[in-house]
Amino acid sequence: MARAEANPEALWNELARLSETGALRRLSCAFARFVASLANGMPAPPALVLASSVLSELEGQGHSCLLLSDLAAGPAALLGWEDEQWKELARCAGPLPRTAQGWAQQLGGCAQVWAVGAFDYDQPLVLDGDRLYLRRYWRDEMLVAQAVRERAGRRIDVDAEAVRGWLDGLFAARPEQEGPDWQKLACAIALRGSVAIITGGPGTGKTYTVARLLALLFATAPQAGSQRIALAAPTGKAAARLKQSIDKALGELADRAGAALPLRELTQRMGAARTLHSLLGARPDTRAFAHHRGNPLDVDVLIVDEASMVHLEMMASLLDALPASATLILLGDKDQLASVEAGAVLGDLCHNAGAGGYTAATCDYVLAASGEAVPEEFQGDAGALAQQTVMLRHSRRFGGPIGQLALAVNAGDALRAEALLRAGEQGVRWIENAQQQQLLQLAQSGYGPYLDVLNTGYRPGLNTNHEEWVRQILQRFESFRILCAVRDGEWGVAGLNEAVAARLAAAGLLRPQGDWYVGRPVMVTRNDYGTGVYNGDIGLTLPDPSRPNALRVYFLEGDTVRSVLATRLRNVETAFAMTVHKSQGSEFRHTVLALPRERGAVLTRELVYTGITRASELFTLVSPPGAVLAEAIAARTHRTSGLRGMIAPTSR
């Protein structure tokens, strides 16, 4: 890097140029200007201008902080830039520190940066060791780390013998299986603490396990009758699915347990599963929730499903609002895509779950309370939180080709993934060197079943009633979906939605007119408290039976159908195709994953894995020419955060 003199004007011009070319968000440029403006008229050091713009840019990509070592090494790759773009910017900035320590010294001396431990003037940037944060994210990470550490260290007295008796009754013996019953083990572990993480791929029995954990809590809690249990998930769809699965599992258990355990009472008392937004009391026009440490949630046990989708800010709010006496159970698949917003909280909390790392004390307790012996390879001491974390390893739903493909992708084995796809076994298909027409053909047959019912029309007498007709259409629509890696272009959400609608119209199956038309599937893109629809909700546009010319959008939540007048929905987009991100928490009988022509930063192993695991019976990969699949599998999501480090020091 050249060691020229600093040229502040050239630096600002270069930042502006980068934002004009789209390499840098306008926001990042504006943020750097804001930080610079806080110097009481003094010129801002170029190092600070650079660090602020890079930090803001990385925040937009989901990182919660900036490692100074990345800054010293040149963050071009991290930003998705060419080396030359960074070098040019750095040239304008003049001499810059070459080491992380050098950066820490320079930044720590700036009035806009609070070096942790120094006097706090509420500066916008926080320097914590070798990490630079926006203050909000530093505060959120500290809050999450502290709350998790405290919870992981807390033990609840358990009568291990009694627990063993109940667990033996709740889980069938499995003489033919090798290794411990991780599900049983997870119940024992969760019961003794005020936090537990149960992670595992799809179909590994996370919900099955948690239903048994609830039964166990009910059977062993001193005041079982008054336990307040809440179920929640990041999206409405995931919440409805959680409630449905738990009700089903508890229903089956109730039949088996009989009078010994009044589980039907528990099911009735639990109430609906809610989105985290609604549980915490989201309010229009403010980020602050109604529930926080001053007005905590009224719960004893909180179960959160699809925890991989929970972003840092939400996790911090949740932990802040949870009373110390309550137990938090997080369920999720650590290998799925992280949240759209900054942070990869579940991944950070249980990054090493596969290795176990259970102490002798944990192993003794688990043996006494569940009869399960932890194999030697999973023993060790991976810290307090690891003692409360269990990974479920055996998928019941996913043994076939879809499961094998997901495993291969997760293990980074592109050759095996390609071989499985090419073998064309029942359950997985690959359309290589695809043309868009082939995908549109798939869409026409995949969406055919819902369009059949739609086009038959609602006829009193033929379809038992209007709600039943709507339910049938919604259920059929939910059995097929196109997932995209990107938003733009021929293989992106926007282009494909338009192309699919045009194709269905050309086939005489739809009559698109203007924004709203009968049969248009839509996805809500923003929470709307007025109409009670939330980001990620998917509905279908159908005639309003009581007003001849009006259209309503119908949403299916579990078994319940609800609707909103179409014209009242402001933030929606057509949803024949959706991003893999938005599909998390959903499952479709046939899932089609469309990869783009070129590899970009978003195309990662986690994205492909998440796409595959949305399919319950059939998975089709559609890819234009190129080695995009192998490249995607080789690219892992990397999110910089300080959470692991903040939890680790005192977690042993």
Ligand SMILES: Nc1ncnc2c1ncn2[C@@H]1O[C@H](COP(=O)(O)OP(=O)(O)OP(=O)(O)O)[C@@H](O)[C@H]1O
């Ligand atoms: N120990 C078990 N014995 C019998 N059936 C089981 C067991 N564990 C899970 N199942 C069954 O396997 C299926 C998948 O379980 P479950 O839905 O709990 O998995 P999950 O991990 O929550 O899946 P997802 O991530 O897709 O929500 C269910 O039908 C469940 O009843």
